[in-house]
Amino acid sequence: METKEALFEYVLRIGDDSLILGHRVSEWCGHGPILEEDIALTNIALDLIGQATNLLDYAGQLEGKGRDGDALAFLRYDREYKNLLLVEQTNGDFGKTILRQFLFDAYRTLLLTRLSKSTDEQLSAIAVKSLKETKYHLKHSSEWVIRLGDGTEDSHSRIQSSLDALWKYTDEIFFANEVDALLEKEGIIPSMEGIKNEWTFFVSDIFAEAGLVIPTNNWKQEGGRTGRHTEHLGYLLAELQYMQRAYPDMKW
Amino acid sequence: MKDLNIQELERRFQEKIDNDIKIEPRDWMPEEYRQTLIRQISQHAHSEIVGMLPEGNWITRAPNLRRKAVLLAKVQDEAGHGLYLYSAVETLGADREQTIDDLHTGKAKYSSIFNYPTTSWADMGAIGWLVDGAAIMNQVPLCRCSYGPYARAMVRVCKEESFHQRQGFEIISLLAQGTPEQKEMAQDALNRFWWPALMMFGPNDAESPNTLQSMKWKIKRLTNDELRQQFVDVTVPQAHMIGLTIPDKDLKFNEETGHYDFGVIDWAEFWEVVKGNGPCNKERVDARRKAKEDGQWVRDAAMAYAEKRKIQKAS
Ligand SMILES: [Fe+2]
Numbered sequence: 234m235e236t237k238e239a240l241f242e243y244v245l246r247i248g249d250d251s252l253i254l255g256h257r258v259s260e261w262c263g264h265g266p267i268l269e270e271d272i273a274l275t276n277i278a279l280d281l282i283g284q285a286t287n288l289l290d291y292a293g294q295l296e297g298k299g300r301d302g303d304a305l306a307f308l309r310y311d312r313e314y315k316n317l318l319l320v321e322q323t324n325g326d327f328g329k330t331i332l333r334q335f336l337f338d339a340y341r342t343l344l345l346t347r348l349s350k351s352t353d354e355q356l357s358a359i360a361v362k363s364l365k366e367t368k369y370h371l372k373h374s375s376e377w378v379i380r381l382g383d384g385t386e387d388s389h390s391r392i393q394s395s396l397d398a399l400w401k402y403t404d405e406i407f408f409a410n411e412v413d414a415l416l417e418k419e420g421i422i423p424s425m426e427g428i429k430n431e432w433t434f435f436v437s438d439i440f441a442e443a444g445l446v447i448p449t450n451n452w453k454q455e456g457g458r459t460g461r462h463t464e465h466l467g468y469l470l471a472e473l474q475y476m477q478r479a480y481p482d483m484k485w
Numbered sequence: 486m487k488d489l490n491i492q493e494l495e496r497r498f499q500e501k502i503d504n505d506i507k508i509e510p511r512d513w514m515p516e517e518y519r520q521t522l523i524r525q526i527s528q529h530a531h532s533e534i535v536g537m538l539p540e541g542n543w544i545t546r547a548p549n550l551r552r553k554a555v556l557l558a559k560v561q562d563e564a565g566h567g568l569y570l571y572s573a574v575e576t577l578g579a580d581r582e583q584t585i586d587d588l589h590t591g592k593a594k595y596s597s598i599f600n601y602p603t604t605s606w607a608d609m610g611a612i613g614w615l616v617d618g619a620a621i622m623n624q625v626p627l628c629r630c631s632y633g634p635y636a637r638a639m640v641r642v643c644k645e646e647s648f649h650q651r652q653g654f655e656i657i658s659l660l661a662q663g664t665p666e667q668k669e670m671a672q673d674a675l676n677r678f679w680w681p682a683l684m685m686f687g688p689n690d691a692e693s694p695n696t697l698q699s700m701k702w703k704i705k706r707l708t709n710d711e712l713r714q715q716f717v718d719v720t721v722p723q724a725h726m727i728g729l730t731i732p733d734k735d736l737k738f739n740e741e742t743g744h745y746d747f748g749v750i751d752w753a754e755f756w757e758v759v760k761g762n763g764p765c766n767k768e769r770v771d772a773r774r775k776a777k778e779d780g781q782w783v784r785d786a787a788m789a790y791a792e793k794r795k796i797q798k799a800s
């Protein structure tokens with residue numbers, strides 16, 4: 234595998250994470266638990282869609298087949314999306330959305346911090362720009378995890394059950410195969426091992442403060458990085474792609 | 486000061502208004518002035534918030550990434566407008582949550598335009614162009630409204646609304662100049678939103694008994710019919726420019742007056758929608774009520790958490 238080909242695959246993965254999570258969070262717009270949170274969630278969705286645009290445009294350049302960010306976002310089949318299973322999970326209640334966001338933000342902040350120093354200039358530039366936003370998302374989601382975990386009995390049990398439900402998707406965050414090995418050797422991406430250790434420390438800390446318990450059931454569900462998704466993605470894509478599929482080859 | 490009788494207070498109040506001196510929250514004001522403003526500003530705030538729903542309906546289906554981002558930003562702006570306006574209502578001594586509950590029980594109204602469904606992408610263009618366009622016509626004069634906090638909120642809001650209007654017009658003109666399917670979509674959106682947009686200015690002046698008092702108080706600067714005419718005069722040439730047809734066979738430029746004459750508005754429809762019988766009244770209010778109910782546990786948790794921290798800090 235060539236570096237460029239590996240980098241295309243890698244940028245697609247993290248671009249898809251932003252796209253699919255941005256889509257999910259955008260579903261909250263107009264329905265938030267309080268007006269200030271409606272604004273905050275919409276802002277997060279907006280940042281994620283912006284990051285997806287930068288990343289997928291770059292992926293298109295790397296691929297060199299004339300596809301841009303829109304072509305990649307709207308015109309692939311489900312098996313060609315490489316996002317984490319975590320980010321395609323449904324919103325559930327506000328607590329589940331926040332917890333999903335927290336698990337992702339904690340990883341993404343660590344990743345972007347390192348990608349800011351990537352030897353690939355364009356990837357590093359995108360990382361620098363995204364990192365500022367993502368740090369804010371992490372602050373927002375971790376504060377809410379603590380608030381809900383240490384709020385009322387009801388909020389505690391709700392967010393604990395979201396943690397129980399989502400935990401099995403977290404191992405996939407650290408998925409790495411030959412793509413990662415090649416890029417890591419060239420200093421383009423960091424090692425997943427280091428990120429995993431820091432992530433585990435960080436989330437354990439926040440969960441301790443929130444009074445939440447990490448599930449002991451260690452079943453790990455993965456597949457997103459290789460294009461094997463949960464049932465949820467199909468419906469998400471049906472909505473996301475609706476206009477481009479129903480009215481092909483038009484300008485909007 | 487305490488010896489001043491009510492007539493004297495009212496005289497001084499009106500004198501300030503006549504001299505274009507802004508009324509501020511701590512100033513004395515007649516109770517009816519306060520109530521009129523609470524009603525008007527909270528209705529406006531509700532309109533911003535309910536207005537998020539018909540456009541929010543297309544965020545997940547926006548046709549490309551740029552349009553998706555622009556639409557998200559627009560709907561987020563509307564939430565921000567709601568926030569400033571609820572703050573302005575609070576300066577009058579009203580309670581934000583109480584006014585929101587009045588919306589949920591149907592006691593408080595909001596702009597009827599948001600009770601129409603958004604069934605195609607072109608509606609995102611039509612709403613920005615027509616609905617934000619009509620909102621600007623209504624709100625630019627409000628920047629000079631006699632009540633300070635409302636006037637200042639409007640200055641900020643109007644800047645963003647004109648941005649929305651331009652984006653909406655850009656969406657619909659692109660469609661109007663696109664493929665036959667796109668052109669049909671654009672015309673269909675205009676057909677559905679034109680008349681409801683004209684209704685946004687409210688009943689004819691003859692049917693609008695409160696206008697006179699509101700004008701005297703400078704809460705209103707132009708009458709409903711004056712604003713509506715302004716809107717028609719500005720919008721019709723824009724439609725022509727992009728090759729769309731206004732769905733009004735009586736529409737005609739009047740050389741004598743220099744204005745467009747237009748057909749009779751279906752006021753029966755208007756009043757039905759105001760009463761709650763529009764195509765989406767129930768869906769819109771239900772969605773807002775559901776958001777509040779589903780969020781109750783979150784707000785409770787935030788309060789309980791803040792309370793615990795306070796106790797912890799004190800000990
Ligand atoms: Fe607005």
Ligand SMILES: [Fe+2]
Binds near residue numbers: 620642
């Ligand atoms: Fe408005």
Ligand SMILES: [Fe+2]
Binds near residue numbers: 563617645646649
């Ligand atoms: Fe607007």
